[in-house]
Amino acid sequence: MSNLNDLSILPLPTGPVLNADESDNRLTLTLEGQPLLHLRLERGETLHLHLLAPQQVPAARAVWAACYWLFARQPECQQLTWHLAHAPDDALRSGLLLATGVAGQFLCERTLFWQLPQPWLSQPLSGSYPQQMVISTGKRHPVRAPKPRGEVYRRFDARLGAWVSLRTLEVEVDLARFNRWQNSTRVANFWQESGSLEQHREYLGKLDADPHSLTLIGCFDDEPFAYFEAYWAKEDRIAPFYDAGDYDRGIHMLVGEEHHRGPHKVASWLSALVHYLFLDDPRTQRVVAEPRADNARMISYMQNQCFHCEKEFDFPHKRAALMILGRERFFERCGLA
Incomplete structure (x- = not known):
């Protein structure tokens, strides 16, 4: 069995490999060799994520990739707190991110993250089938x-x-x-x-x-x-x-x-x-x-x-x-x- 503490890559079902360089207070993600996201990590009762470029609007797939990496790396982690000047609309519409009562602060909940069907399902949802x-x-x-x-x-x-x-x-x-x-x-x-x-x-x-x-x-x-x-x-x-x-x-x-x-x-x-x-x-x-x-x-x-x-x-x-x-x-x- 793999040691999650030694985790440095996560292959995705669609083919590319997610690479990470993580320290106690930094996380850099790359996908197919291309930079994806640079984060400052603030650890405490919950894990807080700050963009190193605070005014950046990250792509929803970059937010998803960071959540996947952190949830896979830390199976006991139940919630991530994102600090974003602007959250991607797709992340909010899908439930990947939840708005809070605090401006610029958003949550990603493990219980919601793993209910998002892609990329795990290889075929369209049958849930769209009419009743x-x-x-x-x-x-x-x-x-x-x-x-x-x-x-x-x-x-x-x-x-x-x-x-x-x-x-x-x-x-x-x-x-x-x-x-x-x-x-x-x-x-x-x-x-x-x-x-x-x-x-x-x-x-x-x-x-x-x-x-x-x-x-x-x-x-x-x-x-x-x-x-x-x-x-x-x-x-x-x-x-x-x-x-x-x-x-x-x-x-x-x-x-x-x-x-x-x-x-x-x-x-x-x-x-x-x-x-x-x-x-x-x-x-x-x-x-x-x-x-x-x-x-x-x-x-x-x-x-x-x-x-x-x-x-x-x-x-x-x-x-x-x-x-x-x-x-x-x-x-x-x-x-x-």
């Missing part, structure tokens, strides 16, 4: 946007020192590894989906045709290591067991590659998966899961990422723990770096 309620299989729910294809999320995990990304599953590309993962003794014990290539082709085909489910492959540094199913809870079998919201999302999780197991890896991919689902549609207020009630290790990992166990309940095939993570709780305690 229309329909009834299918006896359940009333919103019409869902068409499923994305390809990569949907990418972020450099500064703690891990690796890219974490999510892409949609492609049957012809991923069938063999999905089959291998499902037939491992460890995975089969919890998923109970071992079978042949043709059985798994049929399994994945049904999910692909189901508008309420999205199949994803998790990657570290572009190496596939995990399979995830994200589903709209309102149309799912879980809905009768709690008060499911119209835009609640649920998750099923499978780590297939043994060398990518461990609590530090779970902390990275689970937070990325939840982050993606909350960004994908800003109307999503909760992410839920229903691991087997005796899967103490996974339940513990989820609790470490701020999920709480609402209750245990019985599916026809298993005793399950209802794990819930609310949007407000996730972003208020956001440990992304």
Whole structure:
């Protein structure tokens, strides 16, 4: 794992690398070798940021880059106080900066920063999709946007020192590894989906045709290591067991590659998966899961990422723990770096 104190660069999903030269009271940022921002840092109960050229109007992307650097460098930092003669309008309109009652003073809140969808999302928000309620299989729910294809999320995990990304599953590309993962003794014990290539082709085909489910492959540094199913809870079998919201999302999780197991890896991919689902549609207020009630290790990992166990309940095939993570709780305690 990387030491955040040694952090000097942050790659961005769009390609360029953010470089920083930081001392106790100075921060200089460059992007693709070009100067981006020069700041004086005033440290105290909160971190105050002053431009070295006070009358400068920084570009919104420069303000974003400085906030990203400082929040990634200091995961415990919850708020940045900017001192600007003029704040960029785009930063105020997006929520990156908040005006205060003090002239020339603006705030950036961690809980708001990580809700900004770009550059983490690789595709447009489905949250712009209009709402229309329909009834299918006896359940009333919103019409869902068409499923994305390809990569949907990418972020450099500064703690891990690796890219974490999510892409949609492609049957012809991923069938063999999905089959291998499902037939491992460890995975089969919890998923109970071992079978042949043709059985798994049929399994994945049904999910692909189901508008309420999205199949994803998790990657570290572009190496596939995990399979995830994200589903709209309102149309799912879980809905009768709690008060499911119209835009609640649920998750099923499978780590297939043994060398990518461990609590530090779970902390990275689970937070990325939840982050993606909350960004994908800003109307999503909760992410839920229903691991087997005796899967103490996974339940513990989820609790470490701020999920709480609402209750245990019985599916026809298993005793399950209802794990819930609310949007407000996730972003208020956001440990992304």
